[in-house]
Amino acid sequence: MSPKKVLLLGVLLIVPVLVYLFLKVFGTNHYTLRTYMPAIEDTGEPVMQNGDTVFHKIPDFSLTAQTGKTVSQQNLQGKIYVANFFFASCKDVCKEMSSNLQQVQEAFIKEPNVKIVSYTVDPERDSVAVLSKYAETYGANPDKWYLLTGPKSQIYQLAQEGFKLPAMQAPSLIPDFIHSEKLLLIDEEKHVRGIYNGTDEEDVERLITEIKVLLQERKQHVN
Incomplete structure (x- = not known):
């Protein structure tokens, strides 16, 4: 040759x-998702560690689910979850958010590493029984989707300081509550990895897509 x-x-x-x-x-x-909410020093500057930005983490909590069982961050250890704030007697925004969260639940019903956590901003009226009925209305799987109630002060502090979202009782003349329509995507390290409009179907589709991205990112870290 x-x-x-x-x-x-x-x-x-x-x-x-x-x-x-x-x-x-x-x-x-x-492709990876950005991380939101850098931790901030008293000076207003981002917290840095070994040259990298330190990001805010969702704090621990202990509240009661629609089943009557206690749910805390331990139930979410190593999980990805979607968080939002609502109240059962809300007639418009909350219904849209809950309907859209149904779609999220259906998309990941067989994925044990994805959860949904909905916190009521009206815990005085949203008892376990009320939340149980609300959960039935939206087909919330109790092992997948936690609807939580508990002390109002704890929930409001968690919303405002933990998730950086508004949550408060409206002025006395208005029998309502002020809360955000946002859905937040939280990773297994308790960092916020996505913020979405819970009443916008296209944004919820983006959430579903980005949960898949985060799951893939999680698998790469495990491997």
Whole structure:
């Protein structure tokens, strides 16, 4: 065999190997979600550690679910979850959010690492019995979707300081509550990885897509 033919054969044999290595190194989807809410110093500057930004973490809590069982961050250990604030007697925004959260639940009903956590801002009226009935209305699986009630002060502090969302009783002349329509995506490290309009179907579709991205990111970390 002539030297030219040997060289050509060598090239033909090595090209597939090079293509495989290229795809293995550069072909992996490295798209990742941003992390929200950097921790802030008293000076107003972001907290830094070893040259990296330190991000705010959702604090621990202990509240009561629609089943009467206590739910805390221990139930969410190593999980990805979607959080929102609502109240059962809300006639418009909360209904839209809950309907959209049904779609999120259905999309991940067989994925044990995804949960939904809804906190009531009207705990004085939203008892376990009320939340249980509300859960039935929206088909909330008690192992997948927690509807939580508890001391008002704890819930409001969690909303305002933990999730950085508004939560308060409206002025006395208005029998209502002020709360956000946002859905927050929380990763297994308790960091906020996404913020969405819970009444916007397109934004909820984006949430579903980004949960899948976060699950893939989680698998890569595990592996």
